[in-house]
Amino acid sequence: xxxxxxxxxxxxxPEDWVDDFNASIDFDKNLINQDVxxxxxxxxxxxxxxxxxxxxxxxxxxxxxxxxxDFNEGHIEFKASLEDIHLNIEHELIQRIGEAGGxxxxxxxxxxxxxxxxxxxxxxxxxxxIELIExxxxxxxxxxxxxxxxxxxxxxxxxxxxxISFAHHVLTYFWMLERDKGRFEDSLxxxxxxxxxxxxxxxxxxxxxxxxxxxxxxxxxIYENSLDAVSDRDYIVETLHNISLTMVHxxxxxxxxxxxxxxxAKFITLSDSFSTGSSIMPQxxxxxxxxxxxxxxxxxTGHLMSMLVTLKGLPLAYNKDMQEDxxxxxxxxxxxxxxLRIFEGMVASMTVNTDRLSETVKKDFSNxxxxxxxxxxxxxxxxxxxxxxxxxxxxxxxxxxxxxxxxLSEYQSHHSSIEEDIYDYLTPENCLKRRKSYGSTGQxxxxxxxxxxxxxxxxx
Numbered sequence: 417x418x419x420x421x422x423x424x425x426x427x428x429x430p431e432d433w434v435d436d437f438n439a440s441i442d443f444d445k446n447l448i449n450q451d452v453x454x455x456x457x458x459x460x461x462x463x464x465x466x467x468x469x470x471x472x473x474x475x476x477x478x479x480x481x482x483x484x485x486d487f488n489e490g491h492i493e494f495k496a497s498l499e500d501i502h503l504n505i506e507h508e509l510i511q512r513i514g515e516a517g518g519x520x521x522x523x524x525x526x527x528x529x530x531x532x533x534x535x536x537x538x539x540x541x542x543x544x545x546i547e548l549i550e551x552x553x554x555x556x557x558x559x560x561x562x563x564x565x566x567x568x569x570x571x572x573x574x575x576x577x578x579x580i581s582f583a584h585h586v587l588t589y590f591w592m593l594e595r596d597k598g599r600f601e602d603s604l605x606x607x608x609x610x611x612x613x614x615x616x617x618x619x620x621x622x623x624x625x626x627x628x629x630x631x632x633x634x635x636x637x638i639y640e641n642s643l644d645a646v647s648d649r650d651y652i653v654e655t656l657h658n659i660s661l662t663m664v665h666x667x668x669x670x671x672x673x674x675x676x677x678x679x680x681a682k683f684i685t686l687s688d689s690f691s692t693g694s695s696i697m698p699q700x701x702x703x704x705x706x707x708x709x710x711x712x713x714x715x716x717t718g719h720l721m722s723m724l725v726t727l728k729g730l731p732l733a734y735n736k737d738m739q740e741d742x743x744x745x746x747x748x749x750x751x752x753x754x755x756l757r758i759f760e761g762m763v764a765s766m767t768v769n770t771d772r773l774s775e776t777v778k779k780d781f782s783n784x785x786x787x788x789x790x791x792x793x794x795x796x797x798x799x800x801x802x803x804x805x806x807x808x809x810x811x812x813x814x815x816x817x818x819x820x821x822x823x824l825s826e827y828q829s830h831h832s833s834i835e836e837d838i839y840d841y842l843t844p845e846n847c848l849k850r851r852k853s854y855g856s857t858g859q860x861x862x863x864x865x866x867x868x869x870x871x872x873x874x875x876x
Contacts, residue, residue, distance in 0.1 A: 439496035441504060443743050445487075450536040451501050452484045454529065454612060457632035459520055465623050467523065472516040479513045480505070501533075502526050523622035524615060527646040527734040531611040534741070536633065538655055539607045541749045542600050548756040549597045549662070550876050555764045556590045557869050559583075564862050567844045568683065568773045569782050576780045579844040582768060583866070584857040589669050590869050596662040603658060607651045610635035614645035617733035647733040649723070652741050656720040659748045660713070666755055667713045670706040673762065677703050682772045687765035690758070705762055709755045716751055719744030777844040781809050783819055786847050787838070794833035804830050 456477050463473035483505055486492045494504040503526075510517035560583035570580035610633060613619070613626035619642045630638045639645035676683035692704040726740050777783075784805050791801035808830055812818060819842055827834040840846060851858035855865065 436496050438499060440500045440739050440742065441494045441496055441498070443746060444501045444530075444533075445494055445504075446742075446746055447501050447530075447533040447537055448484060448487055448505070450533040450540075451505060451529070452480045453536060454532040454629075454633065455480055455505070455520060457629045458524055458612065460632060461625055461628045462519075462522060464628065465625055467622055467624070468516075468519050472519055475513045475516045476509065476520050479509045479517060482512070483508050500526070500530075502529050523613070523620040523624045525617075525646075527616050528611050528614040528642075531614070531646055531648070532633070534652065534745075535607060535609060535611060535635070538651060538745070539604065541753075542604060542607060542655060542658075545659075545662075545749070545752060545756070546597055546600050548753060548760075549593050549600070550873065552756050552760040552763075553590050553593050553597075553869070553873060555760045556586055556593075557866065557873065559763060559768075560587050560590070560862075560866060560869075563768060563770070564859055564866070566768065566770050566773060567777050567848060569777055569780060570857070576782045578785055578857075579777045579782050579847050580857040581848060581859065581862045582773065584862050586763075587862070587865055587869065589665065592665040592668075593662070594869075594872065596658065596665060599658045599661070600655075603651065603654050605636075606654060608636040609651075610638045611645035611648070614639060614642035617643055617646055643733045647730070647738075649727055649738060649741050652745055653720070653723050653727070656716070656723055656745060656748055659752045660716045660720045663709075663713045663716045663752060663755065666759055667710045669759070670710040673706040673766075674703045674710070677706075682769055683776075684769060685767040686762065687767075689765060690762040705758050709759060712751050712755060716748045719748045774844075778820065779818060781812070781819065783842045783844065783847055784809055786842055786850075787819060790838060790841050791831060791833065794831075796831065796833065 459468070459473045459476040459480075462468045463470045468476075483492065487494075492508065494501070498504045498507050506517065506520060509520065563582040563586075566582040567579050568582045568585060569576040570578045570585065610626065610630040612629045612633070613624050626638055639648070673684070673686070675681055677686050686701070686703055686706075688701075690703075690705045691701045722744055723741060726737050730737055787808070788798065788801040788805045791804060792798050796804070808819070808822065808827070811826070812822060820839060824834070824836060824838070827838060848858050852861060855861065
């Protein structure tokens with residue numbers, strides 16, 4: 417007798433290399449806990465529906481738990497010839513408890529079995545990702561709390577634009593992560609659905625109770641269509657998309673960290689724990705963790721594209737192509753979880769060089785817009801003010817000075833309405849204080865923003 421679940425139809429056994437190519441056990445063994453959980457629910461329901469006896473169900477459940485324990489302790493090695501986690505467990509179960517083990521698959525197919533495993537796995541992992549995002553958000557808020565008054569150059573086009581609060585800058589990533597968290601939370605509505613009982617594609621003739629297994633497994637919803645239940649991989653695509661977008665946000669932050677830590681900027685100093693050295697240049701301290709996170713975006717985006725292309729031409733219902741849904745998802749989840757942990761540690765341990773930042777905003781033209789606004793307050797049309805300030809800046813560049821260094825007489829030669837108060841007006845601290853519009857970089861606005869952020873975290 418063939419050791420394969422489908423062996424009766426075939427006269428010849430596949431060659432070993434065919435088995436290896438067909439097998440998914442090397443990666444879907446990650447689903448053992450979910451597979452056992454789903455099988456226990458299925459066996460419980462079969463007994464409650466009198467499809468198998470209570471004694472058989474108890475033997476099955478006891479055997480499944482023992483297999484799970486033995487595998488997790490390294491006492492079992494699964495075989496590629498048995499293809500996947502489902503057949504390996506079933507084979508081991510039959511070996512241990514005999515004929516009763518062969519009844520576990522009654523009213524079930526590997527198609528709805530693997531779909532159930534993947535829904536359970538994805539649900540648990542997404543919930544964990546949400547927790548990691550929230551933890552990182554707490555770290556960002558703590559950092560921002562310390563630096564409301566710290567002023568740094570704000571950039572557009574990587575050119576210094578206007579002075580901003582350091583807290584305002586880093587809180588931007590809080591809000592990106594808040595949207596990411598919202599997407600993951602919303603996706604749970606489409607993940608938390610039970611496909612169990614759909615069987616291969618058309619349901620089963622056995623009097624199963626799909627709502628019972630739904631309740632036993634803690635699913636919020638149930639698939640209404642058996643074809644949809646075994647062929648749906650939307651939730652995996654959506655999860656990969658949410659992971660990819662979150663990784664893009666982390667990559668943007670990583671790029672800032674990399675720039676801020678350069679000798680050219682010196683805005684921050686990274687902890688040695690999140691840096692590496694050079695094998696040839698002894699002076700180097702490289703932001704390797706930030707660079708790795710930036711680089712891994714290509715990895716997670718690739719998994720998303722791969723899944724979309726895999727699904728593009730698939731007819732209903734299950735096709736073997738769908739085996740390719742696992743490795744990319746497993747790797748993407750592993751990647752984002754590691755990236756969030758690393759980033760949180762990196763941000764929590766870095767030093768913000770406040771003196772350097774303060775020095776920087778006094779040696780640039782990021783207060784030029786303030787000078788234009790000052791002229792507007794003197795009833796000069798903004799376009800005219802813009803042109804006047806442009807000429808003043810050009811003169812400063814030629815002289816090698818900045819706006820706070822310009823003599824009053826020179827200011828008045830450009831426009832007579834400029835008075836002594838211009839110097840107070842142009843200090844970076846006062847530039848921020850005048851930013852009072854909602855959501856702006858002004859100190860009071862940032863403090864309010866922090867309160868909103870904290871209240872959101874408190875509700876989580």
